[in-house]
Amino acid sequence: MDKRLPIALLLSFIVIVGWQFATAKLYPPVPARLAKNAPAKSVPAPQPAAQGQAAVQEQLPTEPALGQRLIEDEERSLELRVGEAGQAGSYYARFSNRGARLLDLRLGNSFDVPHLDAAERADIAHWTRLVESVPQAAGHSGSLGWRARGLSSVLEHEVPLDRALWTMQPLGPEQAPTGVEFKLQPGAGVLFTKRVSFQPGSYDLRIELSLTNEAAASVGPATFLFTPAEVVPPESGDQFYIEPEALAAGRSASAAAAGEKPELENKARDDGGGTASGAFALPAGPMSFAGVHNKYFAMLLRGDAQSVPTMQGATWRLVRDEAFAAANPALANKASRFVATDVLLQLQVPPQGETRSWNYTVYAGPKEPKALQAAHADHAALLTHDLGFFASIARFLLWVLNSFHALVGNWGVAIILLTLSVRLVLFPVNRRSQTAMARYQAKMKRVQPLIEALKKRYEKDPQKLRQEQALLMQKEGAFPPLGGCLPMFLQIPVFFGLFSALRAAYDLRQAPFVGWMNDMAKPDRLVEINFNTHLPFIGTIQYFNLLPILMVVLWVLQQRMMPKPTDEQAAKMQKIMMIMPIFMGFFLYSYAAGLSLYMITQSGMGIIEMVVIKKFWPLDATEQPRKEGGFWSRLAKLQEEQQRKLGKQQPQRGKDKRR
Numbered sequence: 001m002d003k004r005l006p007i008a009l010l011l012s013f014i015v016i017v018g019w020q021f022a023t024a025k026l027y028p029p030v031p032a033r034l035a036k037n038a039p040a041k042s043v044p045a046p047q048p049a050a051q052g053q054a055a056v057q058e059q060l061p062t063e064p065a066l067g068q069r070l071i072e073d074e075e076r077s078l079e080l081r082v083g084e085a086g087q088a089g090s091y092y093a094r095f096s097n098r099g100a101r102l103l104d105l106r107l108g109n110s111f112d113v114p115h116l117d118a119a120e121r122a123d124i125a126h127w128t129r130l131v132e133s134v135p136q137a138a139g140h141s142g143s144l145g146w147r148a149r150g151l152s153s154v155l156e157h158e159v160p161l162d163r164a165l166w167t168m169q170p171l172g173p174e175q176a177p178t179g180v181e182f183k184l185q186p187g188a189g190v191l192f193t194k195r196v197s198f199q200p201g202s203y204d205l206r207i208e209l210s211l212t213n214e215a216a217a218s219v220g221p222a223t224f225l226f227t228p229a230e231v232v233p234p235e236s237g238d239q240f241y242i243e244p245e246a247l248a249a250g251r252s253a254s255a256a257a258a259g260e261k262p263e264l265e266n267k268a269r270d271d272g273g274g275t276a277s278g279a280f281a282l283p284a285g286p287m288s289f290a291g292v293h294n295k296y297f298a299m300l301l302r303g304d305a306q307s308v309p310t311m312q313g314a315t316w317r318l319v320r321d322e323a324f325a326a327a328n329p330a331l332a333n334k335a336s337r338f339v340a341t342d343v344l345l346q347l348q349v350p351p352q353g354e355t356r357s358w359n360y361t362v363y364a365g366p367k368e369p370k371a372l373q374a375a376h377a378d379h380a381a382l383l384t385h386d387l388g389f390f391a392s393i394a395r396f397l398l399w400v401l402n403s404f405h406a407l408v409g410n411w412g413v414a415i416i417l418l419t420l421s422v423r424l425v426l427f428p429v430n431r432r433s434q435t436a437m438a439r440y441q442a443k444m445k446r447v448q449p450l451i452e453a454l455k456k457r458y459e460k461d462p463q464k465l466r467q468e469q470a471l472l473m474q475k476e477g478a479f480p481p482l483g484g485c486l487p488m489f490l491q492i493p494v495f496f497g498l499f500s501a502l503r504a505a506y507d508l509r510q511a512p513f514v515g516w517m518n519d520m521a522k523p524d525r526l527v528e529i530n531f532n533t534h535l536p537f538i539g540t541i542q543y544f545n546l547l548p549i550l551m552v553v554l555w556v557l558q559q560r561m562m563p564k565p566t567d568e569q570a571a572k573m574q575k576i577m578m579i580m581p582i583f584m585g586f587f588l589y590s591y592a593a594g595l596s597l598y599m600i601t602q603s604g605m606g607i608i609e610m611v612v613i614k615k616f617w618p619l620d621a622t623e624q625p626r627k628e629g630g631f632w633s634r635l636a637k638l639q640e641e642q643q644r645k646l647g648k649q650q651p652q653r654g655k656d657k658r659r
Contacts, residue, residue, distance in 0.1 A: 066189030067214035072097050072165035082178055082198040083108060085122050089201045092124045099162035100182035100194050101142025103133040110366060114510040114518045130297055130364055132231050134321040141319055145227040146194055152222040157186035171197060189216030203365030204375060210357040213350050222349050228362050229292040229299035230340040231319055241295050241503055242268040246341040248290035248314035249381050252283035262288040264381045267316040269339045277317035287311040288378040290343050296506050300363040301343055302376050307358040313344040368506045386504035393497030398505055411520050412513025415594050419601035422494050447476050502592035520594035547596035548589045554603035555581030561610050
């Protein structure tokens with residue numbers, strides 16, 4: 001049984017990879033941006049890409065302005081540091097008054113590398129970046145943008161809201177502000193106000209949008225787009241998890257009334273020159289949330305009870321990084337490395353002299369299940385999406401892993417305990433299967449001389465040889481036991497579930513084991529080698545990973561310890577299977593170290609079982625007498641009866657021909 005496990009896992013893994021190719025091609029890892037860890041104060045305020053753009057924005061309108069215009073005359077930025085470092089709700093943020101947008105947001109209780117000391121944790125350069133800004137043809141990108149759409153663009157007067165120069169001032173205490181307020185009256189009679197407030201001890205950002213009608217004659221619905229996140233950088237560059245990804249979730253009115261889970265649609269980045277934008281196909285009903293996420297973090301917009309009806313849909317669009325294109329001319333067609341989500345808002349312009357406001361919340365934090373679902377229960381749809389087809393199995397395995405981690409305090413040890421538990425639960429089934437296989441092999445050893453005799457006797461009649469050999473096998477009951485592969489099939493769901501869990505589970509991010517293995521969700525990375533040759537599925541090898549090599553060695557050793565089959569075809573199959581672990585190691589070389597640790601423990605236990613347990617508790621390979629009336633006995637009798645009928649029919653056909 002065990003010798004067939006690697007080939008079964010390999011075939012299953014190929015199915016997973018093929019499915020990924022069919023739904024979304026595997027992308028090369030996205031290189032980390034050079035400025036990712038640059039000190040915050042060294043980042044200059046973004047400048048317009050086109051010369052003379054500011055002059056165009058500052059010139060007097062061609063039509064008379066309605067009401068008192070309110071607009072800045074120069075571009076500036078505002079930096080905020082909110083909360084206590086190391087605690088939830090701790091952020092560094094940098095805003096720009098150009099477009100009233102968020103250019104940089106970093107999380108103060110999550111870090112780019114593990115095992116930092118207190119001084120390093122206080123350094124903003126090590127804080128995890130949730131959003132950033134990249135240069136584009138029309139200027140730098142930015143998140144939390146608000147702009148009019150379609151006919152409502154008349155309210156912008158001449159310059160789009162997300163490119164105009166808003167007034168900007170901090171909110172909260174002067175020495176420790178907790179938010180920012182933007183205002184703009186472009187000259188169309190409507191004053192736009194946007195307030196962004198951080199919530200202490202929370203991953204929520206409160207967004208308040210207000211419209212004040214100062215002099216506009218038109219009153220009624222106006223359509224806008226709000227961008228919760230425009231550039232979410234990739235967290236890991238993992239080729240098994242395409243990031244970043246835009247998404248939107250919603251449910252029909254009837255599903256909402258019934259309390260059903262929302263439907264989620266996603267769009268991954270496309271750096272191969274694909275479609276530049278599109279709309280999410282969501283049910284006609286209230287939208288639940290929308291945004292952008294990477295492997296471990298998310299920026300997700302939702303509305304409060306009053307504002308949910310204003311969320312009328314969502315679209316996605318690719319975001320091109322012109323700096324990447326300029327630095328890599330040969331890869332310029334792959335510069336669309338990010339994807340943004342725009343939420344369609346239908347707001348009401350109030351009568352003159354009145355103001356209307358709408359409140360929304362952006363979850364800006366980790367995809368840690370408790371925090372994510374505490375913020376909004378519907379976020380569970382994102383967690384299920386990440387775990388994929390084997391979500392139920394993966395969730396159970398994560399629960400078991402968390403239970404073991406609570407006992408031992410080490411995620412690597414927890415994975416080993418999980419493996420031992422699976423092996424222990426399957427031991428009775430495995431033992432019975434091994435005993436049946438041993439008896440089958442003993443029977444085949446006895447029957448093999450009879451088979452060789454048939455081969456010599458019917459050497460020139462292959463059809464007769466097959467018939468007689470089938471009769472012999474049925475008579476002797478020399479067939480592989482039906483349950484011989486059962487333990488293997490019971491282990492495969494565990495493999496798939498762990499594969500899915502390790503692919504995206506936040507709990508395993510930077511989860512240490514021992515020594516150099518400080519992140520069970522990434523390859524173990526023993527030594528940096530920077531092998532730049534691009535290999536299929538692996539890509540460029542930056543590190544030498546030891547665990548996949550040990551996994552292959554143990555698989556090969558385990559197979560070499562298997563009993564040599566007496567059947568010629570089975571022997572050839574065993575030789576072919578000796579190559580399979582090498583292919584598995586090749587495919588899984590850059591995968592999470594936790595999966596390699598699981599497979600190493602699994603193979604190690606198999607070897608111990610063969611060397612130690614079977615030595616003191618040998619398998620009973622005694623050939624058992626056939627049970628009369630069993631399946632194979634009935635099959636043999638039916639075959640013999642069929643052969644007798646054929647034997648009677650052949651002489652009769654000969655007589656008919658002579659006549």
